[in-house]
Amino acid sequence: MEQFVRKLRSWMKSPDLDTLQKLICVQPHPDDADISMGATVAKLSEKGVKIYYISVTDGSAGTRDESLLGQRLAEIRKKEQEKAGEILGVHELIWLDFEDLGDYSLEQVRSKIVGIIRKIEPDAVFTVDPFAPYEVHPDHIKCGMSVAQAVSLYKLPKLLPGTSSHDVAIVGFFNTPFPNTFYPVERKHLDKKFQAISQHKSQFDEKTLQMLFFYLTEKSKGYALEENKFVEVFKLLPPTALHVMSEAYLL
Numbered sequence: 544m545e546q547f548v549r550k551l552r553s554w555m556k557s558p559d560l561d562t563l564q565k566l567i568c569v570q571p572h573p574d575d576a577d578i579s580m581g582a583t584v585a586k587l588s589e590k591g592v593k594i595y596y597i598s599v600t601d602g603s604a605g606t607r608d609e610s611l612l613g614q615r616l617a618e619i620r621k622k623e624q625e626k627a628g629e630i631l632g633v634h635e636l637i638w639l640d641f642e643d644l645g646d647y648s649l650e651q652v653r654s655k656i657v658g659i660i661r662k663i664e665p666d667a668v669f670t671v672d673p674f675a676p677y678e679v680h681p682d683h684i685k686c687g688m689s690v691a692q693a694v695s696l697y698k699l700p701k702l703l704p705g706t707s708s709h710d711v712a713i714v715g716f717f718n719t720p721f722p723n724t725f726y727p728v729e730r731k732h733l734d735k736k737f738q739a740i741s742q743h744k745s746q747f748d749e750k751t752l753q754m755l756f757f758y759l760t761e762k763s764k765g766y767a768l769e770e771n772k773f774v775e776v777f778k779l780l781p782p783t784a785l786h787v788m789s790e791a792y793l794l
C-alpha cells in the first residue's frame with residue numbers, strides 16, 4: 544500500500560508553481576486569499592504570472608456594527624480589496640456578489656466558476672480547502688466545494704452550455720490541514736502580504752492585525768524546513784484526483 548501511494552504521488556505530481564502563466568484564486572470573502580496566499584501572489588505576480596481574484600461573496604456580513612451591515616460594508620470591502628490587490632500585483636478582481644452568509648447555493652457558484660475557467664483558461668485554480676474537518680463557515684464550505692467541483696467537471700455542458708478544450712493542471716487548496724507543498728517565499732513577499740492585509744481596515748483593528756501577523760509569520764517559518772526561511776502551504780492536486788481516487792487525501 545505504501546509503495547503504491549509513493550508511486551501515485553509521483554504520477555500525480557503537480558507542475559512547479561514557478562512554471563505557471565495564469566492562475567485564479569477563488570476566495571469566499573475579500574481578504575481570504577491575501578491572508579492565506581498573499582506572499583505567493585506577490586512572488587508570482589513579480590515573475591509576470593497573471594493572477595485573477597474571484598470573490599464569491601460581497602463581504603457584507605463581516606461586521607458587528609448594524610449600521611455598516613449590508614451594502615455599505617460591501618462597498619467598503621471592495622475598495623479595500625482593490626488596494627490590497629494593487630499591492631500584490633493582482634491582474635484582475637472579479638466579483639460574483641453573492642450575499643455574505645446568504646442563502647445562495649453551491650450549484651449557483653459552481654456554474655459561475657465554470658464559465659470563468661472556460662474564459663480565462665488558467666493553469667491553476669486555488670481556493671479554500673473544502674475538506675478541512677473543522678471549518679464551519681458556510682461561505683468557506685460552499686466556496687471550496689463549488690470550486691473543487693467546477694475544476695473537476697468544467698468541460699461538461701450539463702453544468703453550463705458549451706464546453707472547453709483547455710486543461711487546468713492544478714487545483715490548489717489553502718487553509719489546508721493536509722499540505723503537500725511548501726512554497727518558498729521571501730521576507731519581502733511576506734511584508735507585501737502584511738501590507739495588503741492591512742488594507743482590510745473594516746476587518747482588523749491594530750491589535751488583531753499584530754496578532755494575525757505574528758501567527759502568519761510563525762506559521763510561515765514553522766512549516767519551512769530550514770532556519771530563517773519562509774513558506775506558504777498548499778495542497779496541490781491534479782483535478783483528476785478529485786473523483787474516485789480514494790488515496791487523494793494521502794497525496
Ligand SMILES: [Zn+2]
Nearest residue numbers: 571572575683
Ligand atoms: Zn472568509
